[in-house]
Amino acid sequence: MKQVLSFEKPIIELKEKIKELKGMAEENNLTLDDEINTMEQRLKRLEQEIYDHLSIWDQIQIARHPERPTSLDYIEQLFTDFIELHGDRLYRDDPAIITGIAKYKEVPVTVVAQQRGKNTKENLHRNFASPHPEGYRKAIRQMKLAEKFNRPIICFIDTKGAHPGKGAEERGQGEAIARNLMEMAHLTVPIIAVVIGEGGSGGALGIGLADHVHMLENATYSVISPEGAASILWKDATKAEEAAKSLKITAKDLKALGIIDEIIPEVKGGAHRDFDMQVAYLDTYIEKSFNYLTTIDRLTLPDLRWEKYKKIGEITE
Amino acid sequence: MQFKSIFHKKKKYASIPTEKAKQEIPEGLVEKCGSCGKIYYEKEWTQQLKVCPNCGTHHRLTAYERIDALLDAESFIEWDQSMETTDPLKFPEYQEKLKKDQVKTGLKDAVVTGKGTINGYETAIVVMDPFFRMASMGAVVGEKIARALENAREEQLPMIIFTASGGARMQEGMISLMQMAKTSMAVDRFNRSGGCLVNVFTHPTTGGVTASFASIGDYHFAEPKALIGFAGRRIIEQTIREKLPDDFQTAEFQLEHGQVDKVVHRHELKALLTTVLDLHQPKGRDE
Numbered sequence: 001m002k003q004v005l006s007f008e009k010p011i012i013e014l015k016e017k018i019k020e021l022k023g024m025a026e027e028n029n030l031t032l033d034d035e036i037n038t039m040e041q042r043l044k045r046l047e048q049e050i051y052d053h054l055s056i057w058d059q060i061q062i063a064r065h066p067e068r069p070t071s072l073d074y075i076e077q078l079f080t081d082f083i084e085l086h087g088d089r090l091y092r093d094d095p096a097i098i099t100g101i102a103k104y105k106e107v108p109v110t111v112v113a114q115q116r117g118k119n120t121k122e123n124l125h126r127n128f129a130s131p132h133p134e135g136y137r138k139a140i141r142q143m144k145l146a147e148k149f150n151r152p153i154i155c156f157i158d159t160k161g162a163h164p165g166k167g168a169e170e171r172g173q174g175e176a177i178a179r180n181l182m183e184m185a186h187l188t189v190p191i192i193a194v195v196i197g198e199g200g201s202g203g204a205l206g207i208g209l210a211d212h213v214h215m216l217e218n219a220t221y222s223v224i225s226p227e228g229a230a231s232i233l234w235k236d237a238t239k240a241e242e243a244a245k246s247l248k249i250t251a252k253d254l255k256a257l258g259i260i261d262e263i264i265p266e267v268k269g270g271a272h273r274d275f276d277m278q279v280a281y282l283d284t285y286i287e288k289s290f291n292y293l294t295t296i297d298r299l300t301l302p303d304l305r306w307e308k309y310k311k312i313g314e315i316t317e
Numbered sequence: 318m319q320f321k322s323i324f325h326k327k328k329k330y331a332s333i334p335t336e337k338a339k340q341e342i343p344e345g346l347v348e349k350c351g352s353c354g355k356i357y358y359e360k361e362w363t364q365q366l367k368v369c370p371n372c373g374t375h376h377r378l379t380a381y382e383r384i385d386a387l388l389d390a391e392s393f394i395e396w397d398q399s400m401e402t403t404d405p406l407k408f409p410e411y412q413e414k415l416k417k418d419q420v421k422t423g424l425k426d427a428v429v430t431g432k433g434t435i436n437g438y439e440t441a442i443v444v445m446d447p448f449f450r451m452a453s454m455g456a457v458v459g460e461k462i463a464r465a466l467e468n469a470r471e472e473q474l475p476m477i478i479f480t481a482s483g484g485a486r487m488q489e490g491m492i493s494l495m496q497m498a499k500t501s502m503a504v505d506r507f508n509r510s511g512g513c514l515v516n517v518f519t520h521p522t523t524g525g526v527t528a529s530f531a532s533i534g535d536y537h538f539a540e541p542k543a544l545i546g547f548a549g550r551r552i553i554e555q556t557i558r559e560k561l562p563d564d565f566q567t568a569e570f571q572l573e574h575g576q577v578d579k580v581v582h583r584h585e586l587k588a589l590l591t592t593v594l595d596l597h598q599p600k601g602r603d604e
Contacts, residue, residue, distance in 0.1 A: 162547065165553060178532040185498075223525075247406070248491065309499045315402060317401075
């Protein structure tokens, strides 16, 4: 069964009514074209009304939608000759992060992505896209190879956060993320990062330090989950919507704050509603960044990256 | 009354100053170890650098107490003392919380940066203050640490960072998260210029600070029993649905798991840092 979000209910209901009416017309050989037309007009207006006025909570539900396209969906459509490469050469392969090489517009690239599952079984295998240290270590291993062979790096971010677990702590979750940030700082190849779903704190940033950072329109990127913030601040997880507003986690807010570069438009109602169209939107923005960044002298990239991040954080003196 | 409780009571009395001594000390001149309950004269407490002689607990120091204990007298030159946050998100109740901690600590934000000498050896120094918003990292903490690393790079000084933090500062949202990137990039620039970075983990060092500059020093020292970790104990216990051992995420645990080079008693820290600074003096290599 398809998952229905609460704000989508009126649309789904109207759609079902139209379907019913059409079926009735056909069955009884009636002409109900006028009625059907009126209802279809109403559906259009309703969709416009609802999708243009999504609350922040609606957006969060879209970003977490089980049918929302995952990194692998985009990778299959955007790249050719993708070869997935596994393992950190130290401990194990972390299925929460996918890495590999491929071609983008005929140019070899390295792809690094957090991967959600689409059902419970897949999610258990992927650990709900929450990486362990070995995931970050696999990612940086591939990024260093990218530098060696002068391949641009494209990262897809989609995680609730780095895994909070015993083994993760024992193997240095903090160190793994920190090392990635330090190594990514000086890579002499372009890095493009796109937040496609949820950008969960340090776990997202661990593969997200980039020359260009883009976000899908309904994606979120936050230092803490709205539920987590609400329970710490007000000891009340039900105030998550209020926390979400205060934390400024939407693409629009983060563009205004200078944290991200571009907002990639989404299909009305969310990326899951028209995947092909969404791929095209994504492609346009990645291509633009790709074409721009590949013209820059490789050796100046780390300095430009430093200038970009150095500016973030308003202070007074 | 049972014999056991009489004995217990007696033992408890033994650690409290005598009635006579009590009368001689005005209020506020004694300190009590929060761990074992033993009471000390303020003077002894300060001399011990807030390490309980009875149970060995290392109590938290303010940034200036740490600097006073470590640097040569009058040698400290502070950087960016007046830097303050603008409350960029206009986050609910944040201003009030900041004001309160500013009054409490006399600091504008949770870190003190600058340079000075330790037994004559010049060094840059960063000390995070756990009494200010749990030393969480927002724009000011990130910017001051990045600038201090840049200053040290330009002046070719070694850098000692005393880490302490509850993590990223929630009230500055994604700006706080980006300070992880900024500070790690500053460490990278410092590293590549050949600078020596010594991190001393103090209680507690967690979250976004553990996942950035704190974990990428050249040398990692830690105070005994200091809490060092990425995710919080409660969240991990909820996730894995089992109780964690008591020593989980302590300095000793991190030593055992390879994240820390050495656990050092606070009283031995100055001597250790002096030796480390001495071992990195350029003259040794030139001759």
